[in-house]
Amino acid sequence: MSDVDPRLRAHFRIGEPSDERFVEAAFELVLRRPPDPDAREIALSRFADGTLSRAALLHDLVTAPEFDRVRQLDDVIALARGARKRGERPRHLQAPPGTDERLVEVPWVLSRLRSGRVLEVGYAFAEPAYLAGLVEAAPGELVGVDLAVAEVPGFETVAADARELPFPDRSFDQILLVSTLEHIGADNELYGSQAAPDANGREAALGELRRVLRPDGSLLVTVPLGEPGDHGSFRQDDISGWTQLLTRAGYFVEEQEAYELGDEGWRSAPTFEARGVMYGTRGPAASAVLCLELSPRRLRRLVSPDGVRRTARRRLGPRYRRLRGV
Ligand SMILES: C[S@@+](CC[C@H](N)C(=O)[O-])C[C@H]1O[C@@H](n2cnc3c(N)ncnc32)[C@H](O)[C@@H]1O
Known part of the structure; x- marks a missing residue:
């Protein structure tokens, strides 16, 4: 396997997980949350009828406005x-x-x-x-x-x-x-x-x-x-x-x-x-x-x-006032 083109190996690796697992992983990787049920269903049916590729799903997630927030928080935490x-x-x-x-x-x-x-x-x-x-x-x-x-x-x-x-x-x-x-x-x-x-x-x-x-x-x-x-x-x-x-x-x-x-x-x-x-x-x-x-x-x-005065007043009470003549 060591002679295999690493790009080909990457294609195999990305093709390995089921569609369900890929959708799950893509949402978690990009938007840091699981897909909501509607989005999961739409992605899976479009994968099935060939109107959505795995690359297109990743592109849609990274260009969604929601990703701006993920990126901004990630940047400040870094x-x-x-x-x-x-x-x-x-x-x-x-x-x-x-x-x-x-x-x-x-x-x-x-x-x-x-x-x-x-x-x-x-x-x-x-x-x-x-x-x-x-x-x-x-x-x-x-x-x-x-x-x-x-x-x-x-x-x-x-x-x-x-x-x-x-x-x-x-x-x-x-x-x-x-x-x-x-x-x-x-x-x-x-x-x-x-x-x-x-x-x-x-x-x-x-x-x-x-x-x-x-x-x-x-x-x-x-x-x-x-x-x-x-x-x-x-x-x-x-x-x-x-x-x-x-x-x-x-x-x-x-x-x-x-x-x-x-x-x-x-x-x-x-x-x-x-x-x-x-x-x-x-x-x-x-x-x-x-x-x-x-x-x-x-x-x-x-x-x-001020602190010394306050501490003396607290500790000595009426004696402090007598000492100060107040
Ligand atoms: C605006 S949220 C805090 C936002 C959060 N720290 C953040 O990083 O986004 C206010 C929080 O204060 C909590 N809270 C309000 N009064 C509280 C109290 N007396 N003791 C403990 N928590 C309190 C609320 O339950 C709520 O979770």
Whole structure:
């Protein structure tokens, strides 16, 4: 067999599987999903009557608009993989016009992934490509928590409320919230939850996340940016709204980057102005997004003059006020 023309061998190999198996494999390879029943039936009957070849099916799948999304996600996950390998933290990411914010959020977060025990909050409806990217990155241990339940091979999945987590103190090295914080305490009927709206839900969840994060741990958060407002199923805020919420909850902003969707596509927006930036008016979802890396503020609060004052006030109570003469 070693003398056989390798091109001929490839033809034999592609001809080997049954039509059913080929259709299945082509959809999984190109669109990363099985064919829906109608598409499977049409392809099989056209294979049978000779109006569709195997090459033509592959061409149709690769040129379908659905493949654009597969390609865009694959590209950003590859970018993050390369950045992690080189120890880089990419900024100034770009994505095409008319796309959603995941094309910026996913590489921003995946490239900053740490090793250790990682908690993904709100994983149940995440892009399969992102979840597979997390598993492939193999940080150590991956735990997913959500009000909804979903099986993810490679994850330990836990159905729980981020406002009341069933984990011990200081048990995670990193926590990820990709477009999730804005939904906590909001109307989550869309995701199958009947929980009553809770105006303090985000604060409560941030407190819990701080409790379960190790003191040297990191919290990666992405949230929709623009004119502040309650959209029922989520809340959008401007930069100062988000950073005040996070710093009030006891986090220190280690890094932040705003992105905005314009005519050219997604671009970094160092001078972002929230006025007139409305959700869903420039693309399918957010018109701008804020990506942040945060750390718990325990140490910094203690060593800053303000932190020393606050700690003394807490520890000494009325004696502190007497000492200060207030
Ligand atoms: C927009 S989806 C998150 C998107 C996802 N992270 C991604 O990467 O595409 C919001 C998720 O947050 C979850 N969620 C909302 N409130 C929650 C809470 N209090 N505790 C845990 N999960 C919550 C919802 O069930 C839903 O899965």
